[in-house]
Amino acid sequence: MKISNRKPTVVLIAAILVIGIAGLSGCIEGEDDEDTVVVGMTEEVTDLNPIIQADTYSVYAIQQMYDPLVRDAPDGEINTEGNTVADDIQFDEDELTYTIELQEGIYFHHGEELTAEDVVFTFEAFMDTEEYPVSPRAENFDPIADVEQTGEYELEIILEELYMPLESDTLILVFPVPKDYIEENGWDEYEGNWYGTGPYEFVEHTPAEHVKFEANDDYWREGLPNIENLRLRVFGEETTLQMSLQQGEIHFAERMDPDLFRDLDDVDEVETTSNPEVSTNAIWMNHKEEPWDDVNVRKALAYAIDMDDVIAGAGDPDLHTSTRAVVPTDHPAHPDGFEDLYEQDIERAKELLDEAGYDEIESTVYVNVGPRVDELEIIQDQVTEANIHLELNELEWGTYLEDVRAGEAPLWSSGWTGRASANSQLELYNSWHGFNDYGGFYNNTEFEEVLAEANREPDFDDRMELYHEAQEILIKEDCAFFNRFMEDLPQPHHESIDIPEQHWNPYMDAGPIAYIAEWEWA
Amino acid sequence: MKIREYIESKRARFIVTRIVKSIPVFFLASIIIFLIMHLSPGDPAEIMLGAGATEEAIESIQQRLGLDQPLYRQYLNYMSGVFQGDWGVSIRYNQPVLELIRTRMPLTLLLMGSGLIISVIMGITMGVLGALNPNSIFDYSSTVMALFWRSIPSFWLGILFLYVFALEFGWFPIGGWQGPISLVLPMMVIGLRLQAIIARLTRSQMLDVLTKDYIKSAKTKGLKRKAVIIKHGLRNALIPVVTVIALRVPWLFGGAVITETVFAYPGMGSMLVRGVLSRDFPLVQGIVLVICISAIIANLIADVSYTYIDPRIDIDSQRKG
Numbered sequence: 001m002k003i004s005n006r007k008p009t010v011v012l013i014a015a016i017l018v019i020g021i022a023g024l025s026g027c028i029e030g031e032d033d034e035d036t037v038v039v040g041m042t043e044e045v046t047d048l049n050p051i052i053q054a055d056t057y058s059v060y061a062i063q064q065m066y067d068p069l070v071r072d073a074p075d076g077e078i079n080t081e082g083n084t085v086a087d088d089i090q091f092d093e094d095e096l097t098y099t100i101e102l103q104e105g106i107y108f109h110h111g112e113e114l115t116a117e118d119v120v121f122t123f124e125a126f127m128d129t130e131e132y133p134v135s136p137r138a139e140n141f142d143p144i145a146d147v148e149q150t151g152e153y154e155l156e157i158i159l160e161e162l163y164m165p166l167e168s169d170t171l172i173l174v175f176p177v178p179k180d181y182i183e184e185n186g187w188d189e190y191e192g193n194w195y196g197t198g199p200y201e202f203v204e205h206t207p208a209e210h211v212k213f214e215a216n217d218d219y220w221r222e223g224l225p226n227i228e229n230l231r232l233r234v235f236g237e238e239t240t241l242q243m244s245l246q247q248g249e250i251h252f253a254e255r256m257d258p259d260l261f262r263d264l265d266d267v268d269e270v271e272t273t274s275n276p277e278v279s280t281n282a283i284w285m286n287h288k289e290e291p292w293d294d295v296n297v298r299k300a301l302a303y304a305i306d307m308d309d310v311i312a313g314a315g316d317p318d319l320h321t322s323t324r325a326v327v328p329t330d331h332p333a334h335p336d337g338f339e340d341l342y343e344q345d346i347e348r349a350k351e352l353l354d355e356a357g358y359d360e361i362e363s364t365v366y367v368n369v370g371p372r373v374d375e376l377e378i379i380q381d382q383v384t385e386a387n388i389h390l391e392l393n394e395l396e397w398g399t400y401l402e403d404v405r406a407g408e409a410p411l412w413s414s415g416w417t418g419r420a421s422a423n424s425q426l427e428l429y430n431s432w433h434g435f436n437d438y439g440g441f442y443n444n445t446e447f448e449e450v451l452a453e454a455n456r457e458p459d460f461d462d463r464m465e466l467y468h469e470a471q472e473i474l475i476k477e478d479c480a481f482f483n484r485f486m487e488d489l490p491q492p493h494h495e496s497i498d499i500p501e502q503h504w505n506p507y508m509d510a511g512p513i514a515y516i517a518e519w520e521w522a
Numbered sequence: 523m524k525i526r527e528y529i530e531s532k533r534a535r536f537i538v539t540r541i542v543k544s545i546p547v548f549f550l551a552s553i554i555i556f557l558i559m560h561l562s563p564g565d566p567a568e569i570m571l572g573a574g575a576t577e578e579a580i581e582s583i584q585q586r587l588g589l590d591q592p593l594y595r596q597y598l599n600y601m602s603g604v605f606q607g608d609w610g611v612s613i614r615y616n617q618p619v620l621e622l623i624r625t626r627m628p629l630t631l632l633l634m635g636s637g638l639i640i641s642v643i644m645g646i647t648m649g650v651l652g653a654l655n656p657n658s659i660f661d662y663s664s665t666v667m668a669l670f671w672r673s674i675p676s677f678w679l680g681i682l683f684l685y686v687f688a689l690e691f692g693w694f695p696i697g698g699w700q701g702p703i704s705l706v707l708p709m710m711v712i713g714l715r716l717q718a719i720i721a722r723l724t725r726s727q728m729l730d731v732l733t734k735d736y737i738k739s740a741k742t743k744g745l746k747r748k749a750v751i752i753k754h755g756l757r758n759a760l761i762p763v764v765t766v767i768a769l770r771v772p773w774l775f776g777g778a779v780i781t782e783t784v785f786a787y788p789g790m791g792s793m794l795v796r797g798v799l800s801r802d803f804p805l806v807q808g809i810v811l812v813i814c815i816s817a818i819i820a821n822l823i824a825d826v827s828y829t830y831i832d833p834r835i836d837i838d839s840q841r842k843g
Contacts, residue, residue, distance in 0.1 A: 044796065046614050134582035191616060207615040207622060208796050209698075209788035233698065236783035236792055239681050243689045244696040244786075398564025398801050405568065434577065 036229035037497060037519060040241045040250035044234040045211050048194050048202070049187075050175040051125045051133045056417065060254070061211050061232055063514045066175035066196035067106070069119065070167055072420045079167075083221060083517070085114065085176055085197065089167075093458055098157040098166070099150070106220045108178045109195045109202075116155040121179035123147040123157070132187060139434050140170045162456040164463060168421035199225040199517035208234060225517035245270055245494060252493040254513060257371060258316035261490035269495050274319060274488040275504055275511035280326045280416040280425060281372075283365065283379075283482045284440040289410055291363070292440075296356035298479040299342070303352065304386035305379055306344035307484055314374035320485040324475055326418075326425040328486055332460075333422035333467040341476065349386035360387035366409035367392055368400045375484070376413055405437045414438075415487075422467040426451055429474055442480045447473045498522045533829065540825060544818045551814040552604075552807070556597050559803045565589075566613045566801035587613055600807065609811075610804030614797065619808040623790065627812070629699060630789035633781070634774045636705060637712030642767065645717035649724025649763075650756060653732060661725075668718035676711050676777055680784035683707045697786030708785045712777050716770060723766055727759035734758075760831050768824030772817045 045061040047054045053062065069086050071079040080086045088101040106114040125133065127141045135141075143163035148156045159166070175196065182190050194202040199221070200213035213230040233250060235241035242260045244250045246267050264270045285292040285301070292298060307322035323329070325338040353361065367376055373394055380390045390411070395403065404412050416438070418424035428439035430448050447470055454466030474480050491511065493499060498520045503512040512519075567583035584590050588599065603610055609619040648668070652661045671679075687707060688694045694707050731737065732755055740750045779791035786792070790809055797805040 046800075047616060129578040129582070132582065132586060134579045136579040138579060205615075206625070206788065207612070207617065208626075208793040233786070235697065235786045236795065237677070237681075237786070240684060240697045240784060240786050243684055247689060247692075247696050249696050249698075396564075397799060398566075398569045399562075401568055402563050402565055 035227060036231055037227045037252070037516065038231045038233055038250040039252045039254060039513065039516070040233055040235050040244055041254040042235060042238060042241065042256075044208055045205065045232060048205065048211070049133055049191070050177060050196070051122070051135050053135070053137060053173065057232075057254075060513050061205075062175055062196075063198070064200040064213050064230060064232075064516060065109075065194055065198045065202055066177075067198050068172065069100070069174040069176065070171045072168055072172050083199070083515075085119070086171075093162065096145075096159040096162060098159075100155050100157065102153040102155075103220070104153055106197050107218055108181070108197055109216060110178070110181060110193075112178055112180060112195075114176055114178075114197050115152050116149045118176045118179045119174070120147050120149045120155055121182070122174055122176045125177070126173070137173050140173060143170070162458065164455055164458060165421040165423040168419050169424050169427075172419060200230050210234065219517075221517075226520045227516070230516055245492060248494055248496060250494070251497045252499075252512070253491060256490045256492060258319050258490060261319075261492060262316065264492050270492050271495060272490070272492050273499075273504065274490045276328060277487050277489045278328060278331075278418045278420065278425065279487055280418070280481075281414075281484045281487060282416070283411055283413045283484065284404075284438070285481055286407060286410050286412075286440060287443065287480070288407055288441045291356065291358060291361055292410060294356045295478055296352040297358065297361060298482075300349040300352035300356070300361075300386060301383060301388055302342035302479050302482045303345045303349035304383040304388055305342075305482065305484075306382055309344075309382070310375050310378045311485060313378045314371075315485065319488045319490060321487075322485050324483050325471060326475070326483055327422050327467075327471075331420075331422070332464045333471075335468040335471050338471070338475070342479070342482070344382070346385050349383075349388070353387060360389065362389045362391075363410045364391045364393050366400055366403055366412040367394055368397050368414060369394050372413050407437065407441065422464075422470075423451070423455055426467070426470055426474065429480060440481055442474070442478070444473065444478060444480075447478070496522050533826070537822065537826060540822050544822070547818060548811075548814060552601060552811060553597070555807050555810045555814075556600065556803075559801070559806055560593055560596070562801070564801045566803065569800050600804070604811070609808045612797070612802055612805040614800045614802040614805065619804045622793065622805065623808055623812060626788065626790040626793055629787065630775075630778055630782070630791060632705060633708055633712065633778055633787065633789055634771075636709040637716065637777075638767070638774065640709060640713030641716035641720055644713065645720025646724050646756070646760075646763070648717070648721040650728055650751065652721065652725040653728030654751065656729060664721060664725075668721050671714040671718040674715075676715060676780050677784050679714070680708070680711050680781055683711060684785070699788050704785075704787070708781045708787050711781050711784075712774065715777065716774070719766065719770070720763060723763050724759060727762055728755060731755050731759045757831055761828055764824050764827055764831065768820045771820035772813055775813045775816070 039060075041057055041060070043055070043057045045058045047058050048061055048065070050062045050066050053059050067083050067085050070084050070089065071082060080089060085102055085106060086100050087103045090099045091097070092099070100119070102114070102116060102119065108114060123141070123144070124147065126135045126138060127144065128134070129138050143159050143161070143166060144157055145160045146158045148158070150156050157166075177190075178195050181193075181195060185193075197220070199216055199219045201216045203212040203214050205211045210231050210233045215225050215228050219225065235244070238257050238260055241250070241253055242256060242264065245253050246264070246269060248269065261272060261274075264272050283301070285298050287293050302324075311317055311320045311322055321329070323338065324341045325334055327333045353359070365376055365380075367373055373392065376390075376392055380392065383390060393409075400412070403409050404414075416425070416428070427433055428435050429442045429444075430436060430451065431441075431443040433439075436442065450466055450470045450473060454463050454470060457463040457466055475483070489511070499512045500515070500518050503515045503518070505511065565580070565584075567580045567587065567589065581590075588596060591599075600610060607620065609623070611617065612619055612622055615622065648664045652664050655661055684696060684707065688696045695704055698704065737750060737754055740754045745754075775791065778789060779794055781787065782789045782791040783795055790812070794806065794809045796802075797809065
């Protein structure tokens, strides 16, 4: 038999290919370990430094590795239940001082015990705007004059003046970091050695792919976490995320497009759960530019829109609730009479335009490419009847953000996620606030005085009344922006896990994701 | 051939000349990438910190990243770092760019390489068979299939494959990397689209070559049909095909970006998308430089391979050309 002299070459090439593929694939880790709960997210974790907390998704990861000082609760209430590092908080109104007692016997992942020294150090890191890491949330700490350690497990926070949203807007951001380790090794060394006190320890962060954690075996809350391993996994395409959930490759989806979410109604293995979010989804108007500096023009736009129609066409009536208010309906700071505010009235819109001296308006809405565009197209069509002609300028996020903050956008459509306090939804309309530009450059001294008074008011009912008044000025009188709806965040999960009922709560900072340690296999 | 003789050979000199010529291309590409990234709107510090970031926090990040320096200085710093093995630190991930590329590159190379192999094997086979049986049912159906694969956007094809083969049949994992099985569907998406081009080109080249006089004379000399087709026909038809394959290397990276996003495949492409959206200058520059170098190497390989496929091609004439 004649053997071709080419055969060795072909065999060699084939062998190189097989070895190459095997070698390359061997470089990469494969499937999840057993006893791993996988959470699918549409965006990725970028920075795990709890002082920076760059975005919502990074906070999801931080919440697994660190315990918070306090938990979120409706305005003015102290919540030190569950996984909080604080055991007790006492507030002395006359002395403007919070005294915080810490839980004893909490240890960082590298073995050091957490003391008040670590908590004070964490506060100082947030408040320092000179040295790295500079926190984008530093303004939230402005009401604090000083933080002092008064015992091994006790510290005091002294305020400049009475500031009631401190817990829900400031203390909630504090996840204590280990002072000694960071002082000895520096922040750069701390990157990647994320020692917290939380139920999960950091294993690895592979950018644009996942963050992996394993159980902290010495966690101070006995019996937790229930599940040994945790992986936060990123999906660039929501359809893939949805299919992965159906297949059981992931157990929980952090959010999902409403249409894809509804498609899961008929899937037996998936529970279509959703979590109310404290958020404003608005069209903001640039108060520095004509014609939107005129309140009548702003109101004309509001009267020209029928949000129920928009939600029916481009949203989901089960997930989106049309409202002009910025705090949820069941929140004590929600004002009465806002349900019917600015119901569509084309004739009224035309009258208002006439009063402002305009026959018609031509303007542009800046919008980040995504699902909001569908809603805006319906709005664009609706307002034409009132002689308001809108163009849509679809931009990717970076350009959108830069143009809006530079004041180049006449109108823009986006969202603003707050916390449990009314102040977190209202503060950006203070003219002095760092992100007032995002709130339309709104500037009204009366509003600022009422909001400041509300934040200083110790009596709960009186404080809520003042928040109502602030919203009356902002939304009813000035129509500073047009809030479109409140949203329930679609967060479906696989039947293989059980999530405690109490964590589906609108006032929790991140809903069930903040408490993965308490999830169980079904 | 001894090493010295090889070094002095025309082919070796040709390769060295091509590499030297690639250096200005590399620098030009690096300047263009740098300018595009830095002149496009959007501040990485602002994007990183979100809408609620204070001016102080933004300035602090800008200083830390060196973004407050003049553009030319940023470029010089960057390029001097590149040649010293320091490709900078990713703004978004705060990790060395070279390390990020090193960890993601294997999966992307695996995807591109396997997609390329599939496309070449399938494309050339379909093209040759189509040319040998023109206007047959096979020829028509392969033409229709080629048009089909080319016409379908890769993201849609990816979702379709996921739905049918992963979700409905359960043959493959939905996304991510769960071992070599995760490679199959994305590889098919990339491979099928490229094979359509190769098949069409091979077919038309083969049809042209098979009418040449030297094919007729080879047949009349009594050579076996297989030898005529492969040695005299395919070898001559392959030159434009090799050119197209080489030119498609950057396209393969582009295809990998979309395919990796759909399949949640943890390669370099999906990271590039996130890098662009967050204006992560060092990361995007690093990845695009890698793509640029790959394209230069692919073209070099194509040029050299011409001389192997068809020894009549004179290297000197290529050099002059």
